[in-house]
Amino acid sequence: MTDIAAAPESLLAAPDQASQREITREITELHAAYRTREGAGETLHATMHDFPPYRSSILRHPTKNPKLVDPETIELFSPAFGQRDVAKIESDLTLQHAGEPLGERITVRGRLLDSWGRPLANQLVEIWQANSAGRYIHQRDQHPAPLDPNFTGAGRTVTDDAGEYLFTTIKPGPYPWKNHVNAWRPAHIHFSVFGTSFTQRLVTQMYFPGDPLFALDPIYQSIHRQTDRDNLVSAYDHDLTVPEFSMGYRFDIVVDGPDATWTEGEEEH
Amino acid sequence: MGAPRKTHAPSAGQTVGPFFAFGLAYPKMHEVVFPHSAGAIVLGGTVFDGAGAPIPDAIVEIWGADADGSVARARGARRRDDHSFTGFGRAMTDDEGHYEFWTREPGPSGSGAAPFFAAVVFARGLPDKLHTRIYLPSDAAVLDADPLLASLDADERATLVATRTPDGGLHHDIRLQGEKETVFLAF
Ligand SMILES: [Fe+2]
Secondary structure (H helix, E strand, O other), X not given: OOOOOOOHHHHOOXXXXXXXXXXXXXXXXXXXXXXXHHHOOOXXXXXXXXXXXXXXXXXXXXXXXXXXXXXXXXXXXXOOOOHHXXXXXXXXXXXXXXXXXXOOEEEEEEEEEOOOOOEOOOOEEEEEEOOOOXXXXXXXXXXXXXXXXXXXXXXXXXXXXXXXXXXXXXXXXXXXXXXXXXEEEOOEEEEEEOOOOHHHOEEEEEEOOOOXXXXXXXXXXXXXXXXXXXXXXXXXXXXXXXXXXXXXXXXXXXXXXXXXXXXXXXXXX | OOXXXXXXXXXXXXXXXXXXXXXXXXXXXXXXXXXXXXXXXEEEEEEEOOOOOXXXXXXXEEEOOOOOOOOOOOOOOOOOOOOOOOOEEEEEOOOOOEEEEEEOOOOOOOOXXXXXXXXXXXXXXXXXXXXXXXXXXXXXXXXXXXXXXXXXXXXXXXXXXXXXXXXXXXXXXXXXXOOOOOOOEEO
């Protein structure tokens, strides 16, 4: 047991500092092993909790299988957020300061759906991201890229009656991290959503089409199936592109409902 | 009636990463009820990794029924008005891995059911969320009757039941890995 905690920033660098070649080899071997296991009839969680190429997961993943339980009443409800929880301006990350942030202005629009494709209205959507240079406002981000005095990088909104959300922001830059030598995260926006049942709680990341860093990134590759990884990549949508203003990306999010979250003829619960 | 076949693949979860605080923090997020109001208690503990080291960049969220077992349904649960019970709280661990909520103790959601807080954990280094429960330290008969607790051995069960602090609060550590690894749930 440790009495005095290590300084959090000291934990950010993996001690072994493997090469990218080594990390990529580990990813490839693990994915092949998962395919074999699934081929033999095992069902693996979409995101592997035990995924050593993501070095800081080594001491932070459970080693036992989760217990399969029937959700109790409270777990079949979720916090009752609503339109009055956020101001309209909070969905526009380019309007939070006196000046305009630098970078490529984008609009991100999508729907929040459940496993049966039903749109989820009145749902809180929270996002956060790096600026266009790949720098987070967080004090422990040591990446020597410029901060943008006109960009914080956090926004939130509530889905409308069609389950739709819309953000205006700046395309985030890729950024280095200390998982291994020359480790870079593909550009991404962090998303947090709830669903109608607490069992559906989801934190994920939205990516941009065609990023050359996908195959190299152990966080993205902790999702072992290609189809699941593809679902986290937004689609460029020219109809969402606003003339003379912003590039448009579409990103739908599906929360995972166990069957117990299905309720017939009820609009929301 | 059973649910029909699912038609949409769920979006996979991803780690909350290291730099979530500025995106997810909001005023009084850990105050499910107003501190020191009637029935308010502190629920707190430490989140540990597999080496027994505290995790300074984790998030714990709780979601629970009110003292009478009712579930808060009034919209606007993110704005703290200092008197409404919203049932939901979010806490980020500090540099010592400690999290803390002000909340009320949930009542049973069904007859004879053991009351608990539903909880979810996120952290840097944790590739996806983890669900768990924080049960109140009720008497043994109530805990024995709970279907989940009844299915666990004594050591596992101990990881899900909070302990009473001398001042009437609740203490509950969460261990992501290791000998006393918390029991996590799939639905
Ligand atoms: Fe990030």
